[in-house]
Amino acid sequence: MGSVILAALCVAGFALIFRLFERYAVPLLPAIAINYSVSFCCGLLMAPPWKVVGTTSLLVPAGLLGALFVLIFLLSGLSAKLAGAARTTIAGRMSLVLTIAGAVILFDEQVGPLRSLGIAIALVGLVLVSVTKDEHTSQRSWLLPLAIFLCSGVADIAVTFTQRTLTTPANTEVFPTLCFAASTVVSISVLYVRREHAALRQARTWIGGGVLGFVNYASLLFLLRALGSGELPASAIFPLMNIFAILIATGCAILLFRERLSIRQWCGIALCVASLLLIMRTEA
Numbered sequence: 001m002g003s004v005i006l007a008a009l010c011v012a013g014f015a016l017i018f019r020l021f022e023r024y025a026v027p028l029l030p031a032i033a034i035n036y037s038v039s040f041c042c043g044l045l046m047a048p049p050w051k052v053v054g055t056t057s058l059l060v061p062a063g064l065l066g067a068l069f070v071l072i073f074l075l076s077g078l079s080a081k082l083a084g085a086a087r088t089t090i091a092g093r094m095s096l097v098l099t100i101a102g103a104v105i106l107f108d109e110q111v112g113p114l115r116s117l118g119i120a121i122a123l124v125g126l127v128l129v130s131v132t133k134d135e136h137t138s139q140r141s142w143l144l145p146l147a148i149f150l151c152s153g154v155a156d157i158a159v160t161f162t163q164r165t166l167t168t169p170a171n172t173e174v175f176p177t178l179c180f181a182a183s184t185v186v187s188i189s190v191l192y193v194r195r196e197h198a199a200l201r202q203a204r205t206w207i208g209g210g211v212l213g214f215v216n217y218a219s220l221l222f223l224l225r226a227l228g229s230g231e232l233p234a235s236a237i238f239p240l241m242n243i244f245a246i247l248i249a250t251g252c253a254i255l256l257f258r259e260r261l262s263i264r265q266w267c268g269i270a271l272c273v274a275s276l277l278l279i280m281r282t283e284a
Contacts, residue, residue: 003226004237008244010219015249017212019257024208027199028077031209033191034200036070036183038213039220043177046221052174061162062175065155066182070190072151079144089130091145091152093246096123096238098153099160103234106161111235118278119239121271128268129246159220160234163227172228176220236279243276 021031049055079088100119103109111119167175191197199205226237250269253259261269 001231001240003222003229004232004240005244007219007222007226008241009248010215010222011241011245012248012252013215014212014219015245016252016256017208017215019253021208024204026204026208027196027202029074029187029191029194029196030199030202030205031212032070032073033184033187034206034209035212035216036066036180036187038210039180039217040177040184042214042217043174043180046217047173047177049174049177052171054168055171055174055178057166058162058171058175058178061158061166062178063182065158065162066179066184067186068151068155068158069179069183070186072148072155073187074190075144075148075151079148083142083144087142087145088148090127091148093126093130093242094123095149095152095156096126096242098150099156099238100235102153102157103160103238106157107164107234109233109235112282114282115236115279118275118282119235121278122239122243122275125268125271125275126242126246128271129250129265130268131264156238159223160227163224167224167228169228172224173221175224176217179220180217236282239279240276243272243279247272247276 020026021028076088076092079091096119100111104111162175163172223237223241226232226241227234232240247269250261250265254261
């Protein structure tokens with residue numbers, strides 16, 4: 001459970017860091033490129049691939065996942081602009097449905113009635129917390145949140161599948177290093193293709209990207225540790241992680257940014273807490 005909570009702290013950190021990006025006008029794509037470079041460097045320090053035998057089988061899934069991580073970031077930025085932050089956030093949260101379905105189908109995990117009820121309550125709560133005032137959206141703006149929903153679900157399923165079938169206790173912690181190596185190459189390539197590398201001269205780009213990189217590396221590392229511990233099935237880990245993350249992020253937003261929540265959002269938080277207690281009781 002400790003790894004789940006630490007992973008949730010990192011996920012909540014994403015939301016807070018991106019809020020600070022907006023406040024201090026940190027350019028998104030250059031910061032994302034630096035973020036992946038820092039994550040890769042963290043991986044080289046924590047788990048250098050050349051010190052571990054048996055990493056060849058991880059190269060292809062790590063490369064594909066690394067590229068997918070960059071795609072999700074880019075889609076999220078574009079979706080927040082064209083479809084609105086609420087739709088974008090809800091799409092990312094609702095991908096939980098695909099993740100749980102993947103765990104049940106691929107690994108024959110049993111989702112009992114109590115956990116199913118807890119997951120259903122969690123989804124309603126996450127949607128209520130994420131919904132904000134109406135935002136301006138463009139035509140066909142639903143396509144971007146749909147793409148995020150699919151890509152986020154595929155990414156979570158791929159991480160779970162790789163951890164279950166290809167990693168060993170010896171090479172598990174090398175997997176994030178390989179993923180972020182691919183993400184670094186893809187993000188830097190996109191940065192230069194879009195000619196936004198001039199922003200690399202700004203100190204705030206390096207500071208924001210660096211902080212995000214540390215949090216990004218830690219989030220994937222703790223998620224893999226949670227999946228590999230065997231304490232909880234994937235169909236419980238992902239809902240718990242999402243619920244903890246939204247509660248932590250909401251609490252920090254109230255304390256740090258003086259946000260005021262609507263009655264609907266408070267109802268969503270209450271449902272998230274109820275869902276959390278229900279799922280934890282089921283696992284106990």
